[in-house]
Amino acid sequence: MHSSVHQMEETLVATLIQLIVIILAARIAGNAAAAVRQPRVVGEIIAGLLLGPSFLTAAFPEASATIFNASAAPSVQILSQIGLVLLMFQIGSDFEFGHLRTQQNRKAAVFVSVASVFAPLCVGFALGRLTAPVLAPGIDPLIYSLFVAIALAITAVPVLGRILREYSLTRSDTGVIAISAAAANDVVGWILLAGITAFASAQLSMANSALQLVGLLILAAGFWYGGRPLVDWLLRRMPISEGQIPAQLVAIVLAAVFAAGIVTQKLGIFTIFGGFMLGLLFHRHREFVETWQRQVGKFILVFFLPIFFTCTGLRTNIFGLDSLSDWSWCAAIFLAAVASKVMPVYLASRLAGLSPEKSATIGVSMNTRGLMELIVLNIGLDLGFIPQDVFTMLVIMAVGTTIMTGPLLKRLLRRSGHPLPTLVEA
Numbered sequence: 019m020h021s022s023v024h025q026m027e028e029t030l031v032a033t034l035i036q037l038i039v040i041i042l043a044a045r046i047a048g049n050a051a052a053a054v055r056q057p058r059v060v061g062e063i064i065a066g067l068l069l070g071p072s073f074l075t076a077a078f079p080e081a082s083a084t085i086f087n088a089s090a091a092p093s094v095q096i097l098s099q100i101g102l103v104l105l106m107f108q109i110g111s112d113f114e115f116g117h118l119r120t121q122q123n124r125k126a127a128v129f130v131s132v133a134s135v136f137a138p139l140c141v142g143f144a145l146g147r148l149t150a151p152v153l154a155p156g157i158d159p160l161i162y163s164l165f166v167a168i169a170l171a172i173t174a175v176p177v178l179g180r181i182l183r184e185y186s187l188t189r190s191d192t193g194v195i196a197i198s199a200a201a202a203n204d205v206v207g208w209i210l211l212a213g214i215t216a217f218a219s220a221q222l223s224m225a226n227s228a229l230q231l232v233g234l235l236i237l238a239a240g241f242w243y244g245g246r247p248l249v250d251w252l253l254r255r256m257p258i259s260e261g262q263i264p265a266q267l268v269a270i271v272l273a274a275v276f277a278a279g280i281v282t283q284k285l286g287i288f289t290i291f292g293g294f295m296l297g298l299l300f301h302r303h304r305e306f307v308e309t310w311q312r313q314v315g316k317f318i319l320v321f322f323l324p325i326f327f328t329c330t331g332l333r334t335n336i337f338g339l340d341s342l343s344d345w346s347w348c349a350a351i352f353l354a355a356v357a358s359k360v361m362p363v364y365l366a367s368r369l370a371g372l373s374p375e376k377s378a379t380i381g382v383s384m385n386t387r388g389l390m391e392l393i394v395l396n397i398g399l400d401l402g403f404i405p406q407d408v409f410t411m412l413v414i415m416a417v418g419t420t421i422m423t424g425p426l427l428k429r430l431l432r433r434s435g436h437p438l439p440t441l442v443e444a
Contacts, residue, residue: 123194
């Protein structure tokens with residue numbers, strides 16, 4: 019008994035050491051990113067990479083082994099997954115589909131949504147079929163190719179929203195079209211990811227995949243027809259008072275988020291999809307959403323999100339790409355990801371009647387991947403859809419496309435005469 023208690027205490031201490039390093043490193047890196055007009059999430063992602071084998075393990079192996087003690091790895095991994103479920107609830111609840119007021123904006127958003135999903139899916143699938151024999155010889159080429167297609171199609175709504183706010187674009191035509199198209203893009207992307215996950219987890223059985231798809235549709239119908247009235251009733255019974263969500267309502271929502279995750283996991287789909295679906299039920303209640311983000315969401319962003327980034331960084335070994343061939347494929351993936359987003363979105367915007375300047379701004383905005391991409395990539399690695407080296411290449415692509423968005427937007431906006439804000443995001 020004594021030895022088991024001692025072992026538990028040692029594991030707890032190792033976990034707490036990791037959490038201290040992760041939270042402080044993410045905070046410092048986030049501040050540094052904000053100082054150079056990048057979203058905080060960019061600094062947090064880079065901090066995660068620096069704490070992994072790409073820097074800390076290579077430069078200071080003993081310190082890395084001491085801080086990231088293997089005994090604490092399962093605990094930290096579970097914390098990161100709990101944080102993701104809560105974060106996806108928050109992202110789902112923050113989706114805003116009421117931006118589109120004019121017919122031209124609605125038309126442009128539809129055109130951009132289709133182009134931003136269809137073109138990267140086609141390019142990603144073709145790239146997957148091309149690279150499967152070389153980069154993923156032990157993985158089913160169809161599943162691998164479908165996953166690469168999804169990875170190229172994702173746009174990061176949370177990061178894009180922060181960038182658009184920083185550049186005062188949230189109420190402009192370009193910002194409204196970009197964020198609405200990105201929201202639609204991600205909904206389609208998550209549905210496709212859920213379908214691929216169900217298909218693969220059913221061991222390529224069409225019958226089982228069909229049953230899982232039916233189960234998902236039943237769940238979605240239950241959420242829509244039963245969940246929405248229930249949410250309305252809960253918020254009427256337990257209204258926000260003095261800017262605070264009642265503790266009972268917080269407990270009920272947290273339990274519902276985790277229950278939704280369990281249900282989607284039992285359907286053979288990743289648990290975070292349940293949190294996302296439940297969040298969509300709350301997006302009409304803006305007062306609840308804003309209060310939740312202030313009361314609960316800030317803790318999720320400060321505590322849970324850095325843990326996820328660090329877990330991703332610990333799995334990303336840039337030095338694992340140790341040949342010219344590896345880096346050539348990495349460059350090809352990066353260029354394919356950028357070209358398949360920016361160019362089709364630009365052309366779709368022009369077809370919808372937007373000016374070249376606005377079309378270019380939307381094209382660059384939709385290239386943002388960041389957080390959502392990293393979530394998708396971790397799912398792919400966990401489920402064995404992609405090998406380690408391809409995971410690293412796609413992480414580099416996700417970080418690179420996110421970093422390039424801000425400077426390119428700044429240049430485009432300056433050229434078009436759009437006033438740039440003077441304040442740096444805190």
